[in-house]
Structures are given as structure tokens and as C-alpha cells.
Amino acid sequence: MTNRAYNFNAGPAALPLEVLQQAQQEFTDFAGAGMSIMEMSHRSSIFEEVNDGAQSLLRELFGIPGHYKILFLQGGASTQFAMIPMNLLTPGKTAAFVHTGSWAEKAYKEAKLFGSTAIAASSESDKFNRIPALSDIHIPADAAYLHITSNETIEGTQYAAYPDTGDVTLIGDMSSDILSRSVDVGKFGLIYAGAQKNLGPSGVTIVIAREDLVAESPKTIPTMLRYDTHVKNNSLYNTPPSFSIYLVGLMLKWVKERGGVAALEQFNRDKTKLIYDAIDTSGGFYRGFADMGSRSLMNITFRLATEELEKQFVKESEQAGFVGLKGHRSVGGLRASTYNAVPMESCKALAEFMAEFMKRNG
Structure with a gap:
């Protein structure tokens, strides 16, 4: 498919x-x-x-x-x-x-x-x-x-x-x-x-x-x-x-x-690194919410400079085929949930979208 x-x-x-x-x-x-x-x-x-x-x-x-x-x-x-x-x-x-x-x-x-x-x-x-x-x-x-x-x-x-x-x-x-x-x-x-x-x-x-x-x-x-x-x-x-x-x-x-839990753990680390790197190398355009030592491999939370820009990010991401990037209603912001079944290709595509969005709005 x-x-x-x-x-x-x-x-x-x-x-x-x-x-x-x-x-x-x-x-x-x-x-x-x-x-x-x-x-x-x-x-x-x-x-x-x-x-x-x-x-x-x-x-x-x-x-x-x-x-x-x-x-x-x-x-x-x-x-x-x-x-x-x-x-x-x-x-x-x-x-x-x-x-x-x-x-x-x-x-x-x-x-x-x-x-x-x-x-x-x-x-x-x-x-x-x-x-x-x-x-x-x-x-x-x-x-x-x-x-x-x-x-x-x-x-x-x-x-x-x-x-x-x-x-x-x-x-x-x-x-x-x-x-x-x-x-x-x-x-x-x-x-x-x-x-x-x-x-x-x-x-x-x-x-x-x-x-x-x-x-x-x-x-x-x-x-x-x-x-x-x-x-x-x-x-x-x-x-x-x-x-x-x-x-x-x-x-x-x-x-x-897939090789069991140990193999999935490495897979999860590799794919989430793509998104965390997109945040960390953005010069502050994207701001990770979680402290570096407590970052989740399952839910990546981040913010942009304004709520208006976050809404624009969600709107454009949905138009590009991404689903579920709006943060929870209680805290706002943005969130990418990268559970076991989320493929590497999806994380790579998100990292590329984040880079392109920053170019247009940075």
C-alpha cells in the first residue's frame, strides 16, 4: 500500500x-x-x-x-x-x-x-x-x-x-x-x-x-x-x-x-534520533520540552515560538500526510509518538518536513 x-x-x-x-x-x-x-x-x-x-x-x-x-x-x-x-x-x-x-x-x-x-x-x-x-x-x-x-x-x-x-x-x-x-x-x-x-x-x-x-x-x-x-x-x-x-x-x-525486544529498542533509538536531531540542530526554532536526560523514545514533545506557528505546523503537516502531531490538549505544543510499529520511513519523512518547515518560516 x-x-x-x-x-x-x-x-x-x-x-x-x-x-x-x-x-x-x-x-x-x-x-x-x-x-x-x-x-x-x-x-x-x-x-x-x-x-x-x-x-x-x-x-x-x-x-x-x-x-x-x-x-x-x-x-x-x-x-x-x-x-x-x-x-x-x-x-x-x-x-x-x-x-x-x-x-x-x-x-x-x-x-x-x-x-x-x-x-x-x-x-x-x-x-x-x-x-x-x-x-x-x-x-x-x-x-x-x-x-x-x-x-x-x-x-x-x-x-x-x-x-x-x-x-x-x-x-x-x-x-x-x-x-x-x-x-x-x-x-x-x-x-x-x-x-x-x-x-x-x-x-x-x-x-x-x-x-x-x-x-x-x-x-x-x-x-x-x-x-x-x-x-x-x-x-x-x-x-x-x-x-x-x-x-x-x-x-x-x-x-x-523483528529480532525481539533488544532489536526493537535499537530500532526505536535510531528512528527517534532523526527527530530529536531535527530539534537539536534547529538553532532554537524547535524547542524540546523534556529535559535531555528524561527524553522519551515513545513520545517526542516540542514547541515552536508561538501557538500560531504551531497551528500552522499542524495544518501543513496534515496536508503532507502526517497524522497526530498536535500536542495533548492539556499542555499544547507538538508531539510525535514513535511507538514500535511506527516505521523508520515515517520518522525520516517527519525530520525532512521539519527541516523544510523551518526553511520557510525560520
């Missing part, structure tokens, strides 16, 4: 053309069943194989230890903001948060509804343009867990390294950078991520959790919000988002074919 947009949407985001084409080919007749995967029972052996296969491949690619459970849930990361304190914030304990921006704040506000909370570190004084130094994170003595947002999609910041929390459970929202780089999963008690940025389409949320954390949930929690409900039923307690899980499986196969 030659009419594919240069897709820099923040989510739902770009999917590999090969994955979309395979899904298209299998859409009406999956595995010779004479029906779409969307039409078949989630209790069928065919779908159970899809469900188990996706879990197995995720475990292999992300290096998930055997004593961790993988769940495919609904409700997005936003539901996890509530499920985590409901299941893990026990009486007399405090949920600690590193406040790095919009998504960390949402998680923090939800946890406040269920018990004691604390801010262990924050970059609010710098308008969230950086990740706090690990040495500045102060975990309360009564902490049930420390929650971090691995990558802030809106501000365009990302942890370069993760804190060592000792005996305190580390929880990571990796919605916007899961599988974009290698991670020591064993440092975390629980990792969660909406699939619609790096893992597939919207509709399914991945939870990776240490068995001891999710084996037994408090009996006061509604059935669907208990982790143990989904653990005991292999994510099939109720009808799952079957098509989304199927596409996650295809995405994981694509990652493996």
Missing part, C-alpha cells in the same frame, strides 16, 4: 501493515473454523490456544519469570488505577507515587479514594519536564507499594532506569513503552499496560503480576475487580476482548520476527 498515513497518533496508535494484512486475511475464516475469531466462543479450544499462545509469547519476549501471572483484562489502564489500590492497599499501609505528570496524577487521585497515599517524589516544580532523580525518591516506611509511570505520554518523559525499592513492591504503568526496550521484570511486583500503543489495538489491558500479590484478593471487592478472579480463570472468567487478544498475539509474533 502506498497511501498509508505517516501515523504519529498517541493512542490508539500505528500497527504494522503486515499485522493488519494478516488479520484481514483471517478475518472471515480463522484457523479453518468457517467463522471469524470474533464469532467463536471464548471457551473453544481454538480461542484458548490463541489466549495461551499470546501469554506464552509475551512471557518469552519480555523475560517474564515463571512465578508471575499474565492477565488480559478490560477497562484500560484507567481501571487499573483503581484495581491496584483496591487489591493491594491494605489497612495501615500507604500507597506511594512518583508524580511525573498527567498519568501519574490520575493514578494517584484514584488511589486516594481507597486509603492513605503519599508523593515519594515529584517534578511538578519543573512542569513535569523531567523524571525525578532516583536519589530523590523517598518511600514512606509504611508503604504498601511504590507506583511509577514508566513513560509519560503527554509530557514526553521516560525513566532511563528504575528505582530499587528493596522490600517494597514496585508497580509500573508501562502503557506507553512496554516492549519498547528490555526490562528486568523481576524488579517489579506488578506491571500493567493498555495495549493500544505498543501491543495491539484498544480493548485489552495487560497485567503482569507476581503470584503472591494476586493469588488472593480481599473478599470485599466486586468479583470483576478482584485479581484472583482472573488468575483462577486464566483471564476467561467472562467474555474477553477476543479480537484484541488475537491481535496482541499477532503483534508479539511481529516483535519476535
Whole structure:
């Protein structure tokens, strides 16, 4: 296909053309069943194989230890903001948060509804343009867990390294950078991520959790919000988002074919360098928002001299076939989301467009 947009949407985001084409080919007749995967029972052996296969491949690619459970849930990361304190914030304990921006704040506000909370570190004084130094994170003595947002999609910041929390459970929202780089999963008690940025389409949320954390949930929690409900039923307690899980499986196969997570990490560094270089060599025409040490490989945020010039940039970029370069409504500016499936060609084209736009307006 030659009419594919240069897709820099923040989510739902770009999917590999090969994955979309395979899904298209299998859409009406999956595995010779004479029906779409969307039409078949989630209790069928065919779908159970899809469900188990996706879990197995995720475990292999992300290096998930055997004593961790993988769940495919609904409700997005936003539901996890509530499920985590409901299941893990026990009486007399405090949920600690590193406040790095919009998504960390949402998680923090939800946890406040269920018990004691604390801010262990924050970059609010710098308008969230950086990740706090690990040495500045102060975990309360009564902490049930420390929650971090691995990558802030809106501000365009990302942890370069993760804190060592000792005996305190580390929880990571990796919605916007899961599988974009290698991670020591064993440092975390629980990792969660909406699939619609790096893992597939919207509709399914991945939870990776240490068995001891999710084996037994408090009996006061509604059935669907208990982790143990989904653990005991292999994510099939109720009808799952079957098509989304199927596409996650295809995405994981694509990652493996590309050489795995380590190869994708280098690919992401190479392609985002094209855009960051366009910013850094512009003589101040483009101004990166994130501090150099906290720059994201997934969301590149930048500004121009005036909002009028930014609007012109967005308008002209759309005319040139680019999609999704307007910054989030809460912070303005410009943003290019460069998730795993965004091809090198798109990043190269954007860097060239930025250079041409600067020539005309610099």
C-alpha cells in the first residue's frame, strides 16, 4: 500500500501493515473454523490456544519469570488505577507515587479514594519536564507499594532506569513503552499496560503480576475487580476482548520476527534520533520540552515560538500526510509518538518536513 498515513497518533496508535494484512486475511475464516475469531466462543479450544499462545509469547519476549501471572483484562489502564489500590492497599499501609505528570496524577487521585497515599517524589516544580532523580525518591516506611509511570505520554518523559525499592513492591504503568526496550521484570511486583500503543489495538489491558500479590484478593471487592478472579480463570472468567487478544498475539509474533525486544529498542533509538536531531540542530526554532536526560523514545514533545506557528505546523503537516502531531490538549505544543510499529520511513519523512518547515518560516 502506498497511501498509508505517516501515523504519529498517541493512542490508539500505528500497527504494522503486515499485522493488519494478516488479520484481514483471517478475518472471515480463522484457523479453518468457517467463522471469524470474533464469532467463536471464548471457551473453544481454538480461542484458548490463541489466549495461551499470546501469554506464552509475551512471557518469552519480555523475560517474564515463571512465578508471575499474565492477565488480559478490560477497562484500560484507567481501571487499573483503581484495581491496584483496591487489591493491594491494605489497612495501615500507604500507597506511594512518583508524580511525573498527567498519568501519574490520575493514578494517584484514584488511589486516594481507597486509603492513605503519599508523593515519594515529584517534578511538578519543573512542569513535569523531567523524571525525578532516583536519589530523590523517598518511600514512606509504611508503604504498601511504590507506583511509577514508566513513560509519560503527554509530557514526553521516560525513566532511563528504575528505582530499587528493596522490600517494597514496585508497580509500573508501562502503557506507553512496554516492549519498547528490555526490562528486568523481576524488579517489579506488578506491571500493567493498555495495549493500544505498543501491543495491539484498544480493548485489552495487560497485567503482569507476581503470584503472591494476586493469588488472593480481599473478599470485599466486586468479583470483576478482584485479581484472583482472573488468575483462577486464566483471564476467561467472562467474555474477553477476543479480537484484541488475537491481535496482541499477532503483534508479539511481529516483535519476535523483528529480532525481539533488544532489536526493537535499537530500532526505536535510531528512528527517534532523526527527530530529536531535527530539534537539536534547529538553532532554537524547535524547542524540546523534556529535559535531555528524561527524553522519551515513545513520545517526542516540542514547541515552536508561538501557538500560531504551531497551528500552522499542524495544518501543513496534515496536508503532507502526517497524522497526530498536535500536542495533548492539556499542555499544547507538538508531539510525535514513535511507538514500535511506527516505521523508520515515517520518522525520516517527519525530520525532512521539519527541516523544510523551518526553511520557510525560520
